[in-house]
Amino acid sequence: MRGRIYIKTADPSAAVQCTIRIFGISSVSPAKLTTSDLTDITKTALEIAENTLGNGNSFAVRCHRVGEQPYTSLGVCREIGSQIQSKLEKKKLSVNLTKPDHTLSVEIRDEQAFVYAETFHGQGGFPLGAQAKTVCLLSGGIDSPVACWMVMKRGSPTVPIYVDNNPYTDERAQQKAVETAKKLKEWTAGTPNKIYIIPNGENIRLIQEKAPEKFACLLCKRLMYRIAERVAEKEKAFGIVTGEAIGEQASQTIANLLAIDEAATRFPIHRPLLGFDKTETEAIARKIGTFQISTKKAQGCTAAPCQPATRAKLQAVKDAEKNLNMDEMAQKAVEAAQLLQF
């Protein structure tokens, strides 16, 4: 009703814990329901005040009204305020309308009234499904699950893709990607419930064999985008999400982002972490529960060069691709994909 969802529950604290994780919910207030009769409202407010306000605390009363009642909002605040001060005299409470320790809120809607003293911040964003679908390149590292979560938070269901560079990485990297995908599922009622595992080892071998070493990561990224585009088409998705942040890795400098972005011609690449520092990304990773998984030990990619290009020219990168049939490599990898459901 008008930007509010009411949940009747015998276990308010469990309901809070559950609802503050739901995307699209801005805040949650466990409230007591009563009639819009001023005596009832005041009685309920007194009960809540007794349980909430500590000795010496300051408080404020706020009131919103919808409908016709025989009193004003200000009248409600004054009545409750004076009743609290007289009935709870022992607590030596004071009224503070600008920065109170506690705020008692009364929301009156026609015949009903909701009284509450606590508000918990939710995740904000939009309900999952409010936006069209995306695919997300999950690497097993710290950043990509955070990027995925942020796009989910803004309403887009995402389908994770793990590009498996085995034997240049090991099994543990894949396990981490799968585990983070499962952890992301805990934030929703059911998605993501699958992850594409795309074998890419043979492609890496070809890149190593046929392209300048310094471009290895850039070509690998361009290949991943092409793979993601094919999965996005298959999934009828509308964009590709990555965990890239400006300057976070050699392949993610502003200059190199130009050189790799060009490979994704059919879908936009969404990089919600672009402007983040690592510490900011890590803070979200901790909050959403993926940090512990992402920081487990795994073999880093052994195909990464010691001296990667940090300011690659697009034309040089495209020239380096000429000995490789990147489209075919992407196509073959996607055809060999394993779809893991959970």
Next chain:
Amino acid sequence: MRGRIYIKTADPSAAVQCTIRIFGISSVSPAKLTTSDLTDITKTALEIAENTLGNGNSFAVRCHRVGEQPYTSLGVCREIGSQIQSKLEKKKLSVNLTKPDHTLSVEIRDEQAFVYAETFHGQGGFPLGAQAKTVCLLSGGIDSPVACWMVMKRGSPTVPIYVDNNPYTDERAQQKAVETAKKLKEWTAGTPNKIYIIPNGENIRLIQEKAPEKFACLLCKRLMYRIAERVAEKEKAFGIVTGEAIGEQASQTIANLLAIDEAATRFPIHRPLLGFDKTETEAIARKIGTFQISTKKAQGCTAAPCQPATRAKLQAVKDAEKNLNMDEMAQKAVEAAQLLQF
């Protein structure tokens, strides 16, 4: 020296206020310099403790050493800790190594020692110029200056572009864009120091005349990207920054981002606010000083349709462009650009 910059100053608090705004600086600690002689260090630490610690406070002493000294780090901590407790007995201080009210830090480097009790958070990121240049579409609204600032924070100098839809907007929108650009300059030693003002009113008129009304904003966005690409080329920049956030406006749904992104073929579009809620963007806008400017009154674009498309098909948008010579329109607008320097 090894991740540290030392600044000698007679006015530490002014130095703090200045340096915590510099991109690339993680934190700032006003310190007293002394010799690495333990008596000197202890004397300095005592002076600082006397000024910093309040009655009943808990404290901890931390020590880092580089070089050869006739004491251990632990020895330094113990000596200072016990001296503080005995010399400042009146303050009834206690030692708390896990969650102290104050931490006294000693950093010893060969013959020198730095003693400090305060650390201020900086902006993090990278020094401006560590990354290649970008251009940024500044609209006069709340979001785009924040996006610009975040990319600047990650090291990329940006050149602002204001696409002027006058007479569909008014002079005030342009003033806001210029003022926010000037505000962003306050975060750096000199950039941005110019803004491109691109006349776009005639183009909007053509779009209104020749394309379905529901696509007006999408076509305008696609035109802006083309304009930005041309300015990026001129400026030898490597990407285009925008303030778009998923679902924040009709033109910014995941589906529509696909339909507009396709127009930028030569440069990546960087959207650092993609995953942000409006409240998160506003919090940064307040911090960086642009909020007050962006929220000044101005005429919103009167060419925006009442019922804009929220899930436009790319092909339909491209078809709608067929009656318009978008490349020529972009080219002409850029040729008529006014470069405002400040």
